[in-house]
Amino acid sequence: MALLIRGGTVVSTNGQRQLDVRIDGEKIVEMGVDLPQKDSEIVDADGCFLFPGFIDTHTHMELDNGPGTLNVSDEFPTASVAAVAKGTTTVMDMATPQKGHSLQDCLDTWNRLSKDKTSCDYTFHMSVIEWSDNMAEQIKAMAAKGITSFKMYMAYDNLRVSDDGIYEAMKAIKAVHGMLGIHCENGDLVNALQQEYLAAGCYAPKYHPITRPNILEAEAIERYLTIAALADLPVNIVHLSTKESLEVVRAARKRGQKVFVESCPQYFFLDDRLYDLPDFESAKYICSPPLRKPADIAALWTGLENGEIDTMGTDHCAFNFKNQKVVGKDNFTKIPGGMPGVETRGELMYTAGVAGGKITPEQFVGLMSEHAAHQFGMYPQKGVIQTGSDADIVVWDPKAQNVISAKTQLSNVDYTAYEGFKTQGAAHQVYLRGQKVAEDGKLLKGQQGQFIARHESEYNFNK
Ligand SMILES: [Zn+2]
Known part of the structure; x- marks a missing residue:
């Protein structure tokens, strides 16, 4: 039966307007003012925003990366419930091959771990962790299967590729009009600093940010953008x-370079004083890049406001505090890096961003959904509420109030970095391809997620 969502305010980056939205099957079939009911069931969205389903551009819902790897506690079956219940209808997960294995092997693994187990739609960024002669062919094969974005690393010895390998990968990605994203930190210097501090007997978590200072990220970004300029490829950070990194990006954009920037809520809400917490509590906040200083947070907010x-x-990337983070009790470099976040992104960014008066609902939609759909070849299937698009709709109640707590969260992990945070605004109902899958933070219908094959990045087309 068709649904008619009435009385909500549809938001896109172009503006907001009160419109009725008719859904039939998986698609939005009609939009307009005062649409007739016909045989549709009415959904009352009075006083609510209608946002396109949120897209999370960066998750690790698996780390199945060979023997000896610690896996995340929150995998596709649970993390995707946490995502969709709070409005995220599509996740872009980082698929990471094992050394010496093909990209196809990795895709097979990620398909196996996600298929029929995932409650939101999903797609993968494929990681390229080594350069070899047939890698260009493998990248082409991935793009043909709808995997048109790729991830590389400049830090982590088991994942990083040297500058010439990155350059070769860029040429191959350019040939398929794909999108590259890189984890930017100077890996050699992170290693050197870690060795230096460990040798001096510094083992506590508070040395984590000290061994990954701001300039190591900024330098890596500068180098990355230099390689991208050489390859003439628009790229994502x-x-x-x-x-400092934002300043590097500013300078590159001023030179005319096309650069995309992703950031994450933890860099807007949490700062490095958390690494001074006693009783190893600080391990909860170990992630890379690390949490930064209040001055960085202020600069990021300005960057967000300015577009x-x-x-x-x-x-x-969720690890339990009690039985997983504790692995690094005597050595901060051994603490599994990462924090849960897929569940809280919408509420946090709406609270401080929109309710806090820093960004408009239109900007919020751009950040949470629409820009990603354009950048990663999903628009207009995803990222917009318009006729013909997937009916991924968040009926957002701007008046709802919640308190974030590990006790009530859906993510399968024993803590949240945002314990006690008060939030304003929440997903009242979530529609995934036309089905109501969640209401007021609770899952109604699980395992409805599908793999989304993506087209070329529109920014790299005809480059
Ligand atoms: Zn990551």
Whole structure:
């Protein structure tokens, strides 16, 4: 039966307007003022915003990366419930191959771990962790299967590729009109600093940010953008976290370079004083890049307000405090890095951003959904409420109030970095391809997620 959502205010980056939205099957079939009911069931969205389903550009819902790897506590079956119940209808998960294995092997693994187990739609960024002669062919094969974005690392010895390998990958990605995102930190210097501090007997979590200072991110971004300029490829920076990095991006854009920036809520709400907490509590906040200083947070908010940040991901990568983070009790470099976040992104960004008067609902939609759909080849299937698009709709109640707590969260992890945070605004109902899958933070219908094959990035088309 068709649904007619009445009385809500539809928001896109172009503006907001009170419109009725008719859904039939998986699609939005009609929009307009005072649409006739016909045989549709009425959904009352009076006083609510209608946002396009949120897209999380950066999750780790699996780390199935070979023997000896610690896996995340919150995998596709649970993390996707936490996502969709709060408005995220599509996640872009980081698929990471094992060394020496093909990208296809990795895709097979990620398909197996997600298929029929995921409650929101999903797609993958494929990681390229080594460069070899046939990698260009493999990238082409991935793009043909709808995996048109790729991830690389400049830090982590088991994942990083040297500058010439990154350059080769860029040429291959350019050939398929794909999108590259890189984790930017100078890996050699992170290693050197870690060795230096460990040798001096500094083992506590508070040395984590000290061994990954701002300038190591800014330098890596500068180098990344230099390689991208050489390859003439528009590129994405994942989880940008510092003031200095934003300045590097500004300079590159001023030169005419096309650069996309992703950041994450943790770099807007949490700062590095949390690494001074006693009793190893600080381990909860270990992630890379690390939490930064209040001055960085202020700079990021300014960047967000100015439209310098394109997308908000979460880098959702959940490890339990009690039995997983504790592995690094005697050595901060051994603490599994990452924090949960997929569940709280919408409420946090709406609270401080929109309710806090820093950004408009239109900007919020851009950051949470629309920009990602454009950048990663999903528009207009995703990222917009318009006739013909997937009926992924968040009926958002701007008056709802909640308090974030590990006791009530859906993510399968024993803490939240936002314990006690009061939020304003919440997803009242969530529609995934036309089905009401969640209401007031509770899942109604699970495992409805599908793999989304994506087209070329429109920014790299005809480059
Ligand atoms: Zn990540």
